[in-house]
Amino acid sequence: MSQDLGDVHLRLDPDDVGIQDADSLLKAIRTDVRYHEAVHGCLNCGVCSGSCPSHRFFDYSPRVVVQTVLSGDAEAVKDMMDEYIWACAQCYTCAMRCPLQNSPGGLVMIMREVAVWRGMEAVHRLLKPYGRVLLKVLSLGNQLTPDMIQPDFFPDWGPKIPWSSTDLAIKRKAIPVYTLQVTTSAWRVSPETSYELYTIYEETGVFKLIEQIDPNLYEVVADMVEEVRDTVDSAQ
Amino acid sequence: MATELRTTGWDFVTTKVDKRAIQRQNPDDPREHLRELEARGEVKIIPITEENQPIEVETLLGRTKLIPTTKLWHHKSCGQCGNIPGYPTSIIWLMNRLGLEYLDETHQTSCTAWNYHGSGTSNLVALASVAVRNWHRAYETGYFPLIHCGTSFGNYKEIRNLLVEHKELRDEVRRIMAKVGRELVIPQEIVHYSEWLHVLRKRVAALKVYDASQVVTTVHPACHVWKMIPDDVIYDREIYGGERPAPTTAILLELGAKVRDYSTWYDCCGFGFRHILTEREFSRSFSLERKIKVMVEEAQSDVAITQDTGCTTTLDKNQWIGKAHGYHYDLPVMADVQFAALLAGADPYKVVQLQWHTAGWENLLDKIGIDWRASKKRYEAYLEELKNGAVPEQLYLAPND
Ligand code: SF4
Ligand code: SF4
Numbered sequence: 001m002s003q004d005l006g007d008v009h010l011r012l013d014p015d016d017v018g019i020q021d022a023d024s025l026l027k028a029i030r031t032d033v034r035y036h037e038a039v040h041g042c043l044n045c046g047v048c049s050g051s052c053p054s055h056r057f058f059d060y061s062p063r064v065v066v067q068t069v070l071s072g073d074a075e076a077v078k079d080m081m082d083e084y085i086w087a088c089a090q091c092y093t094c095a096m097r098c099p100l101q102n103s104p105g106g107l108v109m110i111m112r113e114v115a116v117w118r119g120m121e122a123v124h125r126l127l128k129p130y131g132r133v134l135l136k137v138l139s140l141g142n143q144l145t146p147d148m149i150q151p152d153f154f155p156d157w158g159p160k161i162p163w164s165s166t167d168l169a170i171k172r173k174a175i176p177v178y179t180l181q182v183t184t185s186a187w188r189v190s191p192e193t194s195y196e197l198y199t200i201y202e203e204t205g206v207f208k209l210i211e212q213i214d215p216n217l218y219e220v221v222a223d224m225v226e227e228v229r230d231t232v233d234s235a236q
Numbered sequence: 237m238a239t240e241l242r243t244t245g246w247d248f249v250t251t252k253v254d255k256r257a258i259q260r261q262n263p264d265d266p267r268e269h270l271r272e273l274e275a276r277g278e279v280k281i282i283p284i285t286e287e288n289q290p291i292e293v294e295t296l297l298g299r300t301k302l303i304p305t306t307k308l309w310h311h312k313s314c315g316q317c318g319n320i321p322g323y324p325t326s327i328i329w330l331m332n333r334l335g336l337e338y339l340d341e342t343h344q345t346s347c348t349a350w351n352y353h354g355s356g357t358s359n360l361v362a363l364a365s366v367a368v369r370n371w372h373r374a375y376e377t378g379y380f381p382l383i384h385c386g387t388s389f390g391n392y393k394e395i396r397n398l399l400v401e402h403k404e405l406r407d408e409v410r411r412i413m414a415k416v417g418r419e420l421v422i423p424q425e426i427v428h429y430s431e432w433l434h435v436l437r438k439r440v441a442a443l444k445v446y447d448a449s450q451v452v453t454t455v456h457p458a459c460h461v462w463k464m465i466p467d468d469v470i471y472d473r474e475i476y477g478g479e480r481p482a483p484t485t486a487i488l489l490e491l492g493a494k495v496r497d498y499s500t501w502y503d504c505c506g507f508g509f510r511h512i513l514t515e516r517e518f519s520r521s522f523s524l525e526r527k528i529k530v531m532v533e534e535a536q537s538d539v540a541i542t543q544d545t546g547c548t549t550t551l552d553k554n555q556w557i558g559k560a561h562g563y564h565y566d567l568p569v570m571a572d573v574q575f576a577a578l579l580a581g582a583d584p585y586k587v588v589q590l591q592w593h594t595a596g597w598e599n600l601l602d603k604i605g606i607d608w609r610a611s612k613k614r615y616e617a618y619l620e621e622l623k624n625g626a627v628p629e630q631l632y633l634a635p636n637d
Contacts, residue, residue: 010359010360010361010402010404010405010408011359011360011361011362012359033360033398033402033404033405034360034398051502051503053503053504053506053508053522053526054508054518056522056526057518057521057522058518086510087515089504089506089507089508089509089511089518089522090353090354090508090509091459091460091463091504091508092390092459092460092463092464093459093463093502093503093504095463095464096462096463096466101263109352109353109356112355112356113356113358113359115356116355116356116357117356117359123356126355126510126514127355127357129513129514130351130354130355130510130513130514133350133351133354133355133513134351134355134357137346137348137351140345141345141346141348141366142314142318142345142346143314143315143346143348143350143351144314144315144318144319144350145314145318146318146319146321148318149318149319154553156516156520156554156556156557157553157554157556157557157594158553158555158556158557158594159556160556160594161594163591164592167619167623170619170622170623171619172321173622173628174586174615174618174619174622174628175321175325175589176325176586176587176628176629176630176631177321177324177325177328177340177630177631177632178340178628178630178632178633178634179312179317179340179341179342179634180317180321180324180325181628186312186313186314186315186316186317186318186346187312187314187317187342187344188342189342189344189345190342190343192343193342193343193344193345193373194345196369196416196418197345197366197369199412199415199416200362200365200366200369200412200416201362203361203365203411203412203415204358204359204361204362204365204412205359206357206358206359206362209357210357213357
């Protein structure tokens with residue numbers, strides 16, 4: 001169930017995946033509870049773009065994002081959600097510098113969330129390389145784990161990376177902090193903690209969203225969830 | 237660095253740096269509203285008490301912030317623990333040296349904000365619930381949460397502010413917390429480890445056993461630490477005349493190192509949340525072109541000092557590939573707390589765990605006079621012992637959780 005508060009919403013409904021007409025996407029952006037904190041108008045001054053790292057390296061400008069959303073041109077906004085806004089590095093330099101205290105980076109985040117929660121085509125392509133992070137964050141609540149640093153994935157990180165993945169269990173044991181002496185999570189996470197996290201994901205629609213946009217990933221996560229829940233339930 | 241003291245540092249920042257002078261009114265202080273909410277029984281505040289031996293500092297707008305120094309709950313960072321293990325280990329090692337009390341346990345999740353910023357596969361209610369669940373866990377142990385990661389720190393400040401502003405969000409988080417047997421609690425302050433290090437800098441510097449006076453450092457202030465909710469960030473008139481955040485620069489100066497300015501100090505590192513995984517050519521180009529190159533060529537830096545997770549990784553890991561384009565930099569990258577631990581005599585391998593860093597740090601340690609070769613030998617022997625079944629050494633004995 002979406003949290004519809006009349007003019008604003010706290011989150012989108014995973015059952016709305018597939019509703020992708022441009023007007024409804026723009027409405028979902030503008031009714032996010034954070035929207036009016038992210039956008040207070042726009043002077044079109046370009047201060048945000050002037051210090052934007054992504055503007056320097058991509059065909060991307062936070063000024064254009066803000067202007068387009070404010071213009072009300074729903075089709076143009078929808079176009080941006082496909083690829084354009086994903087160039088943002090989420091550094092919030094723009095928010096720090098905007099004379100109107102806008103947060104173009106915050107607006108981009110709202111737009112990304114809408115793109116994902118409406119299951120836009122681009123999202124499948126964009127999330128593909130994210131599978132391992134998603135698996136960890138959904139099953140453990142950790143986002144990066146020692147066993148993710150593999151030379152196959154990071155050949156450009158140089159010749160020391162193979163060292164990091166060889167004899168990993170022993171090298172992790174050699175870190176003198178008990179909670180860190182593991183390889184498949186960043187630290188030992190108690191099953192009770194994961195159990196609580198799953199309740200949060202269920203209650204906020206996150207699990208349902210993943211089931212809709214990536215059924216294969218969801219299947220793997222669901223198995224892990226069941227296992228942890230069985231462990232905790234039987235211990236109680 | 238600039239020695240000229242600008243007595244009107246805050247004015248300079250708000251007029252020249254973030255250009256907010258156009259907005260004449262300062263933002264509300266969410267902590268005041270938090271107290272009102274507590275008085276109405278809407279939330280419980282996790283208090284900073286005498287037991288936490290707090291130290292008061294000034295933030296961007298001249299407001300005060302209380303930084304607890306002991307009885308702390310380690311809110312660990314997945315990127316640090318997973319990829320830069322010497323980061324949390326150095327924090328714990330320094331806390332031991334200072335005789336401080338803390339709790340490091342397994343009942344914590346990540347803030348999940350890296351994933352959110354990168355993929356959008358979460359939402360405000362989920363982020364707020366994850367934050368409050370972690371806060372509540374700290375609350376029930378009686379320890380005050382110390383946030384290791386800059387993104388968690390920025391995200392938690394944002395969540396705190398949104399919880400204070402929106403009753404609907406509080407109601408929803410309270411409903412979800414009830415399902416996991418918890419309550420809506422919010423810390424009196426959201427505190428980053430770099431702030432803890434900052435307020436204890438004199439005590440940390442007193443532990444120093446090596447001379448760093450010939451070491452030229454350059455500081456990379458982390459975006460999510462100081463650009464998200466900037467009014468909550470510590471500024472000090474003694475540090476760049478109050479024109480830049482004080483943490484990290486101040487501890488380096490206290491340790492006796494040189495801190496040299498460079499023109500792109502303001503830029504991000506190129507991490508980008510998604511980019512480090514999926515748009516790597518951006519992360520590589522940005523970190524090399526806008527940070528490493530400038531730190532080396534403008535400042536002749538011996539070491540880049542960081543205060544956050546993704547930046548340490550991005551700046552460190554992206555140097556080697558630069559050789560393909562004629563960038564032959566090999567600038568060591570480490571967190572302020574790792575640098576402080578090294579100077580205080582922490583073992584470079586066993587404690588500071590520099591072996592996981594990819595840019596060469598050996599020359600830096602030679603310059604300081606730290607015998608890393610002996611440390612390496614000890615470490616390699618220790619790995620063999622562990623392979624043969626030795627019980628791992630611990631800096632801290634975790635309670636049975
Ligand atoms: S948050 Fe995004 S739009 Fe804003 S400055 Fe950073 S990269 Fe640019
Ligand atoms: S800095 Fe602010 S006002 Fe200027 S173009 Fe960007 S969003 Fe608009």
